[in-house]
Amino acid sequence: MSSTLNSRIRADIEAKILSGEWPPGFRIPYEHELMAQYGCARMTVNRVLAALANEGLIERRRRAGSFVARPSMQSAVLEIPDLPSEIEARGEAYGYELLSRRRRSADRRDANEAALPVGEQLIHLRCRHFANEKPLAIEDRLISLAAVPEAATAPFDTEPPGSWLLNHVPWTEAEHQFSAINADQETATLLDAGEGVACLRIQRRTWRSGITITFVRQVFLGQAYHLVARFGPG
Amino acid sequence: MSSTLNSRIRADIEAKILSGEWPPGFRIPYEHELMAQYGCARMTVNRVLAALANEGLIERRRRAGSFVARPSMQSAVLEIPDLPSEIEARGEAYGYELLSRRRRSADRRDANEAALPVGEQLIHLRCRHFANEKPLAIEDRLISLAAVPEAATAPFDTEPPGSWLLNHVPWTEAEHQFSAINADQETATLLDAGEGVACLRIQRRTWRSGITITFVRQVFLGQAYHLVARFGPG
DNA sequence: GTTGCAATAATGTCTAGACATAACAGAGGA
DNA sequence: TCCTCTGTTATGTCTAGACATTATTGCAAC
Numbered sequence: 001m002s003s004t005l006n007s008r009i010r011a012d013i014e015a016k017i018l019s020g021e022w023p024p025g026f027r028i029p030y031e032h033e034l035m036a037q038y039g040c041a042r043m044t045v046n047r048v049l050a051a052l053a054n055e056g057l058i059e060r061r062r063r064a065g066s067f068v069a070r071p072s073m074q075s076a077v078l079e080i081p082d083l084p085s086e087i088e089a090r091g092e093a094y095g096y097e098l099l100s101r102r103r104r105s106a107d108r109r110d111a112n113e114a115a116l117p118v119g120e121q122l123i124h125l126r127c128r129h130f131a132n133e134k135p136l137a138i139e140d141r142l143i144s145l146a147a148v149p150e151a152a153t154a155p156f157d158t159e160p161p162g163s164w165l166l167n168h169v170p171w172t173e174a175e176h177q178f179s180a181i182n183a184d185q186e187t188a189t190l191l192d193a194g195e196g197v198a199c200l201r202i203q204r205r206t207w208r209s210g211i212t213i214t215f216v217r218q219v220f221l222g223q224a225y226h227l228v229a230r231f232g233p234g
Numbered sequence: 235m236s237s238t239l240n241s242r243i244r245a246d247i248e249a250k251i252l253s254g255e256w257p258p259g260f261r262i263p264y265e266h267e268l269m270a271q272y273g274c275a276r277m278t279v280n281r282v283l284a285a286l287a288n289e290g291l292i293e294r295r296r297r298a299g300s301f302v303a304r305p306s307m308q309s310a311v312l313e314i315p316d317l318p319s320e321i322e323a324r325g326e327a328y329g330y331e332l333l334s335r336r337r338r339s340a341d342r343r344d345a346n347e348a349a350l351p352v353g354e355q356l357i358h359l360r361c362r363h364f365a366n367e368k369p370l371a372i373e374d375r376l377i378s379l380a381a382v383p384e385a386a387t388a389p390f391d392t393e394p395p396g397s398w399l400l401n402h403v404p405w406t407e408a409e410h411q412f413s414a415i416n417a418d419q420e421t422a423t424l425l426d427a428g429e430g431v432a433c434l435r436i437q438r439r440t441w442r443s444g445i446t447i448t449f450v451r452q453v454f455l456g457q458a459y460h461l462v463a464r465f466g467p468g
Numbered sequence: 469g470t471t472g473c474a475a476t477a478a479t480g481t482c483t484a485g486a487c488a489t490a491a492c493a494g495a496g497g498a
Numbered sequence: 499t500c501c502t503c504t505g506t507t508a509t510g511t512c513t514a515g516a517c518a519t520t521a522t523t524g525c526a527a528c
Contacts, residue, residue, distance in 0.1 A: 076410055077311060077312070170305065176464075181414075182456075229410040
């Protein structure tokens with residue numbers, strides 16, 4: 001309960017919007033009026049309104065005023081923790097196994113899936129993640145050697161590539177794709193499940209300044225893994 | 235290409251972080267120094283740094299300074315558009331069918347899944363979404379009448395409940411859960427697919443000020459539907 | 469050594485102005 | 499009627515200060 005003027009104004013406005021007292025489209029008081037109401041400088045209310053606009057709660061139009069935005073509900077913040085940390089956070093034992101490691105150059109399929117230029121040198125890893133000794137996911141990972149040369153000598157036999165990259169690559173953008181698939185025979189065997197069982201497949205492409213760093217495809221047992229995403233103001 | 239001083243400072247700092255020139259943990263210049271470097275007031279750099287901290291790109295500690303945050307990669311912005319708009323955006327024809335509509339009170343299972351108090355009056359809808367005449371998803375939806383009394387008389391036979399709620403409920407928080415399931419016989423029939431086919435299941439609980447508004451479970455054909463989430467600064 | 473106090477240095481918050489910018493409204497002219 | 503010009507108005511950006519807050523540092527007493 002921080003009681004800065006800033007947060008008080010913000011809380012008041014959020015409450016009005018949240019409660020429906022100020023419905024979508026409603027014109028909220030001008031900075032001028034809020035300034036008078038709270039007896040503060042315009043800069044103070046401006047900061048609040050700018051922040052609210054930034055988060056999409058309100059919409060500001062010069063000359064016209066500020067308006068409560070229509071709730072779009074079109075975006076959510078998705079938490080995708082590092083697998084080891086997440087599994088340990090659930091109180092289970094994390095396990096990791098490297099299945100194979102190859103150095104090859106990108107073919108047409110990689111270019112299509114992972115946006116890697118054909119012919120680019122890359123490391124292709126295949127590994128398994130375990131929770132409490134039971135297989136949880138299979139991972140197929142491509143790492144571009146042009147973007148991450150250190151990957152050529154990194155020891156991926158004990159540390160999962162995701163965690164390694166997290167600590168060696170500065171900042172990234174990413175795109176995820178989710179779908180559900182039936183396990184084929186190989187997948188089923190590796191996951192210690194029946195053929196055809198539903199699996200959650202997550203594909204993630206990570207890049208920096210337009211250069212693809214890594215592509216990963218993880219296949220989870222659909223029953224064993226739940227992704228959670230939260231959304232909302234606050 | 236807005237060339238406000240604000241955005242110029244911001245772009246400079248983001249570029250340094252992005253390029254790896256300022257690695258995670260690096261102490262970025264003090265407000266004082268940036269102020270001298272750009273020849274501006276402290277308030278100006280403060281606004282930039284506060285915004286960057288707000289987005290998690292940097293971390294600020296009193297007396298110590300501001301530091302480049304470790305790339306967490308633990309959150310992504312997930313776009314979950316309204317189904318009708320999304321299907322039409324793909325150039326396909328959207329269709330909707332209400333399968334059943336019941337008014338009942340919440341049982342223990344609802345309380346568990348949807349955080350609805352046992353005994354609370356609710357509307358239970360079951361419907362189907364189509365893309366180009368082919369079934370795409372089955373939806374099971376609970377709407378709390380305590381939170382949304384107008385739902386009792388709303389005409390859900392032509393407009394999907396998601397779109398209706400979007401236009402009638404002010405502001406919401408939500409939590410999503412993703413998993414993969416094999417279609418049971420009923421699901422398979424409704425989706426016009428084979429029994430056992432992998433489906434992507436999305437469950438979403440939406441509330442306002444701690445009061446649950448609605449709970450929805452959507453089951454998509456795993457092959458037909460791809461969710462995409464993007465993440466990154468800028 | 470260890471504890472505790474005080475100085476210091478950074479961010480956090482706020483003020484009372486200033487000028488810039490964009491969009492709208494109304495007046496006047498073609 | 500339609501267009502353009504001009505003033506008005508609310509937001510956008512910025513300044514040069516001020517005091518508050520707090521974590522660290524270093525000194526001093528135990």
